[in-house]
Amino acid sequence: MGFCSNGREESEMYHAQIHMYKHVYNFVSSMALKSAMELGVADAIHSHGEAMTISELASALKLHPSKVSVLHRFMRLLTHNGFFAKTTVASRKEGGGGGEETVYDLTPPSKLLIRSKSTCLASIVQGALHSSSIDMWHSSKKWFTEDEKELSLYESAKGESFWDFLNKTTESETLNMFQEAMAADSRMLKIALEECKHVFEGLDSLVDVGGGTGTLARLINELFPHMKCTVFDQPQVVANMTGTENLNFVGGDIFKSIPSADAVLLKWVLHDWNDELSVKILKNCKEAISGKGKEGKVIIIDIAIDETGDDRELTELKMDYDLVMLTMLNGKERDRKEWEKVIYDAGFSSYDITPICGFKSLIQVYP
Numbered sequence: 001m002g003f004c005s006n007g008r009e010e011s012e013m014y015h016a017q018i019h020m021y022k023h024v025y026n027f028v029s030s031m032a033l034k035s036a037m038e039l040g041v042a043d044a045i046h047s048h049g050e051a052m053t054i055s056e057l058a059s060a061l062k063l064h065p066s067k068v069s070v071l072h073r074f075m076r077l078l079t080h081n082g083f084f085a086k087t088t089v090a091s092r093k094e095g096g097g098g099g100e101e102t103v104y105d106l107t108p109p110s111k112l113l114i115r116s117k118s119t120c121l122a123s124i125v126q127g128a129l130h131s132s133s134i135d136m137w138h139s140s141k142k143w144f145t146e147d148e149k150e151l152s153l154y155e156s157a158k159g160e161s162f163w164d165f166l167n168k169t170t171e172s173e174t175l176n177m178f179q180e181a182m183a184a185d186s187r188m189l190k191i192a193l194e195e196c197k198h199v200f201e202g203l204d205s206l207v208d209v210g211g212g213t214g215t216l217a218r219l220i221n222e223l224f225p226h227m228k229c230t231v232f233d234q235p236q237v238v239a240n241m242t243g244t245e246n247l248n249f250v251g252g253d254i255f256k257s258i259p260s261a262d263a264v265l266l267k268w269v270l271h272d273w274n275d276e277l278s279v280k281i282l283k284n285c286k287e288a289i290s291g292k293g294k295e296g297k298v299i300i301i302d303i304a305i306d307e308t309g310d311d312r313e314l315t316e317l318k319m320d321y322d323l324v325m326l327t328m329l330n331g332k333e334r335d336r337k338e339w340e341k342v343i344y345d346a347g348f349s350s351y352d353i354t355p356i357c358g359f360k361s362l363i364q365v366y367p
């Protein structure tokens with residue numbers, strides 16, 4: 001193909017270059033977001049109570065005076081990316097002399113970084129962009145040439161599985177960071193749970209398998225105070241947790257056995273595992289709900305990839321997550337067909353999938 005021989009080819013090539021560079025530098029937007037989260041930009045604007053100029057923001061964040069122009073450039077990108085809104089207002093400075101100034105305000109995405117709010121997702125930004133989640137990508141070429149199907153990129157690069165890394169006593173800070181990120185994600189489900197109360201009606205007991213530190217179980221308990229909820233997770237995760245009359249914590253292993261209940265909840269658990277291990281978990285869930293006969297059910301909250309039904313941006317997010325699960329844990333995000341396979345392979349007779357809260361789906365599975 002000639003380089004500049006014909007207008008169409010030339011324009012196609014330069015579009016391709018833009019496409020390529022855009023994807024090469026996607027990480028800059030992610031990292032700028034992480035910097036804003038670490039600096040507490042959203043908290044500063046929230047505490048101030050109104051939109052702020054760059055100098056006000058720099059002073060509230062206690063930045064070095066030499067970094068005011070740096071902050072301006074970060075805010076320019078973050079504003080372009082929808083995290084802040086920029087407006088021009090009459091100068092509020094004393095003796096402003098009728099001049100104007102540019103002020104930055106919060107937008108719905110940056111409101112999700114306000115730490116005092118229950119919907120804060122700062123810990124997700126922290127965990128997803130932590131060096132332990134990113135460093136391994138430098139070893140992907142080596143991983144592709146290894147003959148170890150079950151080895152995640154994480155394990156190939158670091159010599160230990162992500163779960164082992166999390167559970168090392170010396171890394172308890174990382175375990176806390178991970179559990180806090182999971183809790184933050186669960187808190188986001190509050191409204192969705194209220195909207196799908198019917199899913200839990202008629203159940204006297206529920207076990208939240210891989211339920212972490214119990215954030216979701218607590219939300220369910222608030223909606224259904226009479227339901228007996230059990231949070232089942234690895235012993236080291238639930239060791240110091242205290243329950244209430246209708247909320248208790250049990251340590252154990254999902255691959256061995258799961259406490260009995262009318263229903264089992266699995267939020268963000270099956271995407272951690274490949275199909276074979278997911279079938280094993282689902283079979284143990286089936287056993288756990290067997291006392292309730294045909295009335296028992298397994299409630300899965302996870303991603304369902306739907307390339308034809310979802311828009312491009314949503315599908316990209318779901319596919320990004322698929323690679324996160326693959327590389328960190330050898331897990332996977334599934335489309336309808338893939339869900340159906342693991343569900344039927346585990347011996348269940350039917351299921352239904354409903355999208356809830358943005359990018360996750362609620363999958364009810366019946367014996």
Ligand SMILES: C[S@@+](CC[C@H](N)C(=O)[O-])C[C@H]1O[C@@H](n2cnc3c(N)ncnc32)[C@H](O)[C@@H]1O
Nearest residue numbers: 182183186210211212233234252253254267268
């Ligand atoms: C991705 S987290 C999801 C946590 C929680 N369901 C949520 O969405 O916030 C997966 C959970 O599975 C737990 N887990 C991993 N392996 C387990 C095992 N063998 N037995 C019990 N729990 C396990 C982890 O400790 C972790 O809390």
